[in-house]
Amino acid sequence: MTARVALVLVSHSAELARGAAELAGQMAPDVLVRGVGGGPDGGLGTSLDAIQETLEEVLATLAEAAGAADGAPVAGGGVVVLGDLGSSVLTVEAALELDDTLAEHAVLARAPFVEGAVAAAVTAHGGADRDAVLASANASVGMFAAIGAAQSPEAGEATSAPPAEGSRTVTVRNPLGLHARPAALVSRKVAELGASVTIDGVDASSVLQLMALGATKGRELRVEATGDGAAEAVRTVAEMIEAGFGEV
Amino acid sequence: MTLDADWAERWVRRTAVAVADARDELTELDRQIGDGDHGENMDRGFRAVVARLDDAAAQPAGADERTVGDVLKLVATTLMSTVGGASGPLYGTAYLRAAKVSGRPQIDPPAVVAVLEAALEGVSSRGKATVGEKTMVDAWQAAVDAAEAAAADAGSEVDVLRAAAEAADKAATATIPMVATKGRASYLGERSAGHEDPGARSTALVLGAALAAALSGPASADPRGAA
Structure with missing residues (x-):
């Protein structure tokens, strides 16, 4: 502790x-x-x-x-x-x-x-x-409202966020996907990084929003980042997801 | 009639008897619009209060004279520890705030009003409820208003307590047609109308016991005596 x-x-x-x-x-x-x-x-x-x-x-x-x-x-x-x-x-x-x-x-x-x-x-x-x-x-x-907004069809056009400075599409490899433990790992890592990171439009520093994506094996996820070290943040998060969180 | 710590103890013991007698009625009221445990919870809480009063009575008296607030503080902590439902912290806070304004061996009519006001403030701030939401606040507010009026008319301790008790009783009955907007009953919406609020009814019992304790005087040992 x-x-x-x-x-x-x-x-x-x-x-x-x-x-x-x-x-x-x-x-x-x-x-x-x-x-x-x-x-x-x-x-x-x-x-x-x-x-x-x-x-x-x-x-x-x-x-x-x-x-x-x-x-x-x-x-x-x-x-x-x-x-x-x-x-x-x-x-x-x-x-x-x-x-x-x-x-x-x-x-x-x-x-x-x-x-x-x-x-x-x-x-x-x-x-x-x-x-x-x-x-x-x-x-x-x-978070319920945030997820609803991120998943709505208009979310792409309506967003006023600055264009991503780094992005990458990755495929979830572990069978259970972004369940509680991996979501916590990702959100904690994102909190350490300086950049603002999103995964499929939701705030990747929010463990709840990540879990609510319901992303299981085979799902393609868009990782995007803005701000300091954006490219590095995208690479770090993408590698975590592709490594399967030690579950593959 | 002097309202001292012995009166406060008689008040509490009479409340325990009144709550035990009304246990099934309170539970039935709560079963209709709540989770059906109000009678049982209040009965358990006040039984524990009486047990602690009995324990305290068996101890040698301390050097300091017991205050009204000492008795009410004991009720507060015991109810909070033993009731188990929302009425524990609600009544517990009422007695706690009342204890804070009654740390004296005796209280006069304005002090009785202050005790009731403090209790109302405790219930409404803890429960975030106001008048007209079909809760115990309706009974407490009516009691405070009536007590203030009686004290302003230079009424005696008994006059103030009688005004409070009668007003609380009427206010409890007046919750029947109300639609609940706070507490568990609010989940029922319109269907909560037509039933008396169990918390308002138990408040009326508590204040009725306060009056009965004042009328009975220190000589009466039987808590089931004239009410």
Whole structure:
């Protein structure tokens, strides 16, 4: 665990929380992701005590990693929390209202549970600070509209983006294509590169948009880039896709 | 009638009895327009509150005099920990904010109004709800308005609590024809009309218990006494 921002995923269901944490964690192995769910009696619901315990435990882990004597995470670090339905969100808010230390280091995102968790995890994996991870989670709600626009027939003509400074068409070689893990690899790499990269028109730094392409083996993808090191970025991303992500 | 920490404890214990008695009614209301767990959740929460009050009563009294806010704070944290549904953090926040304005051994009529206002503010800010959305805010707002009017008329503690309790009861009934736009019931849209909001009904029970606790006085040990 090297990321300074951790995620806590709060659901009505213990299994949903665990599953979402597993999914997000798989895509961002450097990030501490914890799921917490279920009511005080173990059924569906939310438990303030369980949420408080998880937040305190995660903060303690971050502080330990930071080596801070005051129990605080490193600068820019902290916890981003996602909740699923009504009472999860309300209970997290209540937990933050009850405890000033938690309120200082943890922040609640307003995002779709799964998409927000995945986007936040991948952003946190890149070493981003808490505000950036929060923004990434919150922006995930817009991905449906972004994908709709990229896939609409008029998208090609309507685009006002500058002409690509590098482009290449590649064929997906691994059987499962751009599923969660490869999409995370590509988006993390793109985030490191200076250029702005698109794959079939969608933002290649967005793991959610890449996954939503549903690109499986044999699909041809157009990789384009603009900005600093555009040609290099196109080559890097194209090679990743053509190498099959170690799955061929 | 003095409203002190003992009154607050009687209020809470009476609420537990009222909620237990209405458990099936609340659950049935919630089954019609929500997820059917309001009665069970509230009953579980207030049973836990009573258990913690019993524990506290068994402990030797501290050096400081107990405040109304001490009792309400205990209710807040217990409900948040044990209710499990949305009503846990909603009621929990109401009691928490109320506790913050009642950290005194006794409260007078203006302070009762302040407690109700704080509770309303807690529920509406936590639930992001306003009046007319078929939620417990409707009952809390009506109670606050009536309590303010009673206090402005130089009413006693009992007058203020009676005004609040009666207004909350009427407001709960008035949620029946409303279409829900907040909370789980809002998923039903127009079909939510024709049913009373369970949160507004439980709010009326809570405020009814506050009045009953004030009327019963410290001598009455039976929480099921005259209401």
